[in-house]
Amino acid sequence: MTDASKSDANAMWGGRFAEGPDAIMSAINASISFDQRLYAQDIAGSRAHAAMLAATGILTPSDAEAIGKGLLTVLSEIESGKFVFSAALEDIHLNVESRLTEIIGEPGKRLHTGRSRNDQVAVDFRLWVRGQCDAAISGLTALMRAFVAQAEAGADWVMPGFTHLQVAQPVTWGHHMMAYVEMFARDRARFEDARRRMNECPLGAAALAGTSFPLDREMTARALGFDRPTANSLDSVSDRDFALEFLSASSICAMHLSRFAEELVIWSSAQFRFVRLSDKWTTGSSIMPQKKNPDAAELLRAKLGRILGATVALFTVMKGLPLTYSKDMQEDKEQVFDAADTLMLGLAAMTGMVGDLNANREVLKAAAASGFSTATDLADWLVQRLGLPFRQAHHVTGTLVAMAEARGCDLPDLSLAEMNSVHGGITQEVYSVLGVENSVRSRVSYGGTAPDQVRAQISRWQLALA
Numbered sequence: 001m002t003d004a005s006k007s008d009a010n011a012m013w014g015g016r017f018a019e020g021p022d023a024i025m026s027a028i029n030a031s032i033s034f035d036q037r038l039y040a041q042d043i044a045g046s047r048a049h050a051a052m053l054a055a056t057g058i059l060t061p062s063d064a065e066a067i068g069k070g071l072l073t074v075l076s077e078i079e080s081g082k083f084v085f086s087a088a089l090e091d092i093h094l095n096v097e098s099r100l101t102e103i104i105g106e107p108g109k110r111l112h113t114g115r116s117r118n119d120q121v122a123v124d125f126r127l128w129v130r131g132q133c134d135a136a137i138s139g140l141t142a143l144m145r146a147f148v149a150q151a152e153a154g155a156d157w158v159m160p161g162f163t164h165l166q167v168a169q170p171v172t173w174g175h176h177m178m179a180y181v182e183m184f185a186r187d188r189a190r191f192e193d194a195r196r197r198m199n200e201c202p203l204g205a206a207a208l209a210g211t212s213f214p215l216d217r218e219m220t221a222r223a224l225g226f227d228r229p230t231a232n233s234l235d236s237v238s239d240r241d242f243a244l245e246f247l248s249a250s251s252i253c254a255m256h257l258s259r260f261a262e263e264l265v266i267w268s269s270a271q272f273r274f275v276r277l278s279d280k281w282t283t284g285s286s287i288m289p290q291k292k293n294p295d296a297a298e299l300l301r302a303k304l305g306r307i308l309g310a311t312v313a314l315f316t317v318m319k320g321l322p323l324t325y326s327k328d329m330q331e332d333k334e335q336v337f338d339a340a341d342t343l344m345l346g347l348a349a350m351t352g353m354v355g356d357l358n359a360n361r362e363v364l365k366a367a368a369a370s371g372f373s374t375a376t377d378l379a380d381w382l383v384q385r386l387g388l389p390f391r392q393a394h395h396v397t398g399t400l401v402a403m404a405e406a407r408g409c410d411l412p413d414l415s416l417a418e419m420n421s422v423h424g425g426i427t428q429e430v431y432s433v434l435g436v437e438n439s440v441r442s443r444v445s446y447g448g449t450a451p452d453q454v455r456a457q458i459s460r461w462q463l464a465l466a
């Protein structure tokens, strides 16, 4: 809850101000309605700062101890819902500090020594985004495991592979599932990489120039789990690359989610029937009793809109900002909060849906054989067995496809006499490559769809994800 009437921010920074802010100024200026989400990071940062101020002799041990204890009291007030957030106190930093001073008195006023809200918000937000990188990494790991389990169950099930959403060549279900494992593995690596880069501590940069107090920035960095302090104070308070990298990685990941979501929408339709979505991830229609709508998949298809929107919004905020901190940057948080919530929910929903997904093996197989999907196998056979140049083999095969199409049958239904009318050298043996099972078995190149290749990839990932 927010109480605008509570003590004014002027108490924190208003020494030179004769008048309080206009009510509308308070409304546009205050961020407490959303940045209260940073309370745990703000308190952790302040506790690390206070301990360091004591260790360096800037604060007395007793002041630092009072601050450390008082901050834990504030933490428990917030977590138990007792804390009254004040819009007049603008943001989480001033709310926490003001309450601390109410509780412990004088020593509370010493906490902000050698620090500014500029480095304070930078450290709070970094800590929060770092936590979200960890959440994305574990969410993606769970999702990859779900895809690997699907792949293992149907490593050799044949299905049509598509290009242009036209039947292209038979592939295996396992191969298709493992394609998503590769995609989500790249996403996971992007979050890991971004996390590594953002893991430097801006605390101690103060307002922008550093400080005359003999801070131990290594100490606060270590206490907060950072690899090291940031090396340039101006950059420290003006940088939001870590948030942009998180949003960019989130956007690519959400794009991947949307692609599989779209496949689920198509595959679960009455026209395809490749998969059955569990009741847990679908809804009915209030008027059409037969309907089972793939709502979760549709929503996942749409969620990229929000996440990419947040990404564009923050790029637009940051573009052209001169060094160092500008209040524009307060607009970073809501975008990142919403994008992160959306991504984590999306990852959890997709993991559940993939886990509960039932592929229809018979339908997949029948569809794999349709659309002349083994035409390439026929052309390859003409090259390998009859020594035809590939272009000529392509032409002969095209003629046979046209013949089958005219007859309304599939390639294996053409008689040998019909085949020979197009090319005299074709023998009975050709029929062995026209079957979809043989077709997929023949794709043995590394990373190909042959079940042995797919199983090798499944084992590799099972090991990596164990």
Ligand code: ARG
Binding pocket: 031, 035, 091, 117, 118, 121, 327, 329, 330
């Ligand atoms: N609420 C501010 C933000 O989110 C904190 C930093 C404000 N610094 C300042 N000097 N006004 O960016």
